[in-house]
Amino acid sequence: MCSACGFPAAPGHWTDAGAQTPGDRLRLRFARLDAVNRLLAPYGLKAWDDGATPGLQLFAPGGQRELVPDLAALLDAAGRMAGQPIDPLSDRALADG
Amino acid sequence: MAEPRSDGRLPLTILGGFLGAGKSTWLRHQLHDGRFVRHHVLVNEAAETPVDNLLLAGVGRITVLAGGCACCTGLPALLAALRGICDEASGRDAGRVAGILLETSGLADPGRIAAAIAGDPVLTRRLAVAQVLVLVDSLHGASQLTTEPLARAQIEAADALVLTKPVQADPETLARLALTLRQINPAAALSAAEQGVPGPLPPQDGLRPLDLPPLAAREPILPHRLEVGNGGWVALSTWLSALIQARGDDIVRIKGVVRTPAGRLLLQSVRRVVQPPEILPDDNTALAGPPPEEGVIVLIGRFMDADRLARSWRRFGA
Numbered sequence: 579m580c581s582a583c584g585f586p587a588a589p590g591h592w593t594d595a596g597a598q599t600p601g602d603r604l605r606l607r608f609a610r611l612d613a614v615n616r617l618l619a620p621y622g623l624k625a626w627d628d629g630a631t632p633g634l635q636l637f638a639p640g641g642q643r644e645l646v647p648d649l650a651a652l653l654d655a656a657g658r659m660a661g662q663p664i665d666p667l668s669d670r671a672l673a674d675g
Numbered sequence: 676m677a678e679p680r681s682d683g684r685l686p687l688t689i690l691g692g693f694l695g696a697g698k699s700t701w702l703r704h705q706l707h708d709g710r711f712v713r714h715h716v717l718v719n720e721a722a723e724t725p726v727d728n729l730l731l732a733g734v735g736r737i738t739v740l741a742g743g744c745a746c747c748t749g750l751p752a753l754l755a756a757l758r759g760i761c762d763e764a765s766g767r768d769a770g771r772v773a774g775i776l777l778e779t780s781g782l783a784d785p786g787r788i789a790a791a792i793a794g795d796p797v798l799t800r801r802l803a804v805a806q807v808l809v810l811v812d813s814l815h816g817a818s819q820l821t822t823e824p825l826a827r828a829q830i831e832a833a834d835a836l837v838l839t840k841p842v843q844a845d846p847e848t849l850a851r852l853a854l855t856l857r858q859i860n861p862a863a864a865l866s867a868a869e870q871g872v873p874g875p876l877p878p879q880d881g882l883r884p885l886d887l888p889p890l891a892a893r894e895p896i897l898p899h900r901l902e903v904g905n906g907g908w909v910a911l912s913t914w915l916s917a918l919i920q921a922r923g924d925d926i927v928r929i930k931g932v933v934r935t936p937a938g939r940l941l942l943q944s945v946r947r948v949v950q951p952p953e954i955l956p957d958d959n960t961a962l963a964g965p966p967p968e969e970g971v972i973v974l975i976g977r978f979m980d981a982d983r984l985a986r987s988w989r990r991f992g993a
Contacts, residue, residue, distance in 0.1 A: 596908040617991055672986055
């Protein structure tokens with residue numbers, strides 16, 4: 579953990595378990611961004627990860643943005659911005675179009 | 676552990692507890708400590724894809740009953756398996772089986788299993804229920820007691836209650852949970868164990884039990900099987916994270932074995948808590964029981980249907 583900014587607060591998210599080498603971890607980070615954005619699309623939100631800044635950045639169409647440490651925090655923040663949880667089984671997520 | 680009975684009946688220990696209470700972890704430590712060594716271990720899982728046996732490498736005799744909770748749909752299979760073990764214990768394996776340990780599925784009511792054994796004309800003569808042990812999750816126990824009639828039924832059926840994961844729990848909540856358990860089942864012995872190692876209970880002086888509301892009938896908890904294939908770890912873990920975040924109260928358990936760049940991972944969650952995935956050896960012979968089915972996960976909970984899960988997975992995962 580960085581003593582100046584306190585990041586990361588937890589020793590990784592469980593979803594990081596699939597990668598062990600640094601190369602795999604970076605690949606996993608970018609691949610995850612794709613998956614996250616597919617989930618966020620029905621709610622009009624977008625996540626961004628440049629591979630260098632720690633954590634992920636989350637953008638709402640109104641210009642609202644938030645820097646979050648990990649996937650759990652991202653989904654939390656996205657749920658707040660959307661006004662409802664990001665639920666992959668909901669009608670909104672599964673609607674055509 | 677259990678003394679041989681003078682009447683020749685096999686002692687049966689029933690290990691129960693709600694989904695994710697830590698039954699397999701507790702049992703793994705007991706086996707490591709040399710308890711239940713000459714027991715035939717019978718593992719029941721409500722889902723069709725067994726994973727609990729993977730935690731129990733090292734047990735001498737193990738039978739896995741998957742695809743049906745032993746207190747309802749899987750009951751005939753359980754009774755047949757118990758009869759088979761009894762036959763072996765008095766025939767081929769005479770003198771080598773000291774007893775039977777049944778690890779029930781998290782959805783089972785041990786009371787109903789004990790009742791079914793008592794009602795079976797063969798088993799009632801061959802088996803004696805030595806103890807009903809019920810594990811209670813220190814972190815989730817209080818909310819399970821509030822919302823799940825089953826959690827209360829399990830505690831009511833116990834001879835001994837073990838509070839698991841006490842180290843992570845807040846001492847006051849844990850103490851109140853302990854008092855609540857005493858109130859629900861005053862006869863049961865109460866103890867705590869972290870990863871199967873016995874530990875102290877927190878002081879309960881001056882505290883009162885949790886207030887439990889009367890339970891209304893709720894949607895039943897059902898297991899759903901989802902084929903997720905291999906190779907899509909990133910999509911799968913992201914999709915599951917969102918599911919757990921949005922529906923942690925209704926999805927009580929997720930388990931499965933998934934292939935990732937780091938190896939085969941055993942995935943397990945209890946409500947919103949995902950255990951750090953355990954990497955399994957690639958060699959199936961190092962595991963107890965049948966080899967795991969890769970690329971299949973089981974989601975146990977309410978307000979889900981197989982079709983919606985499959986549609987959502989096709990859309991966001993595949």
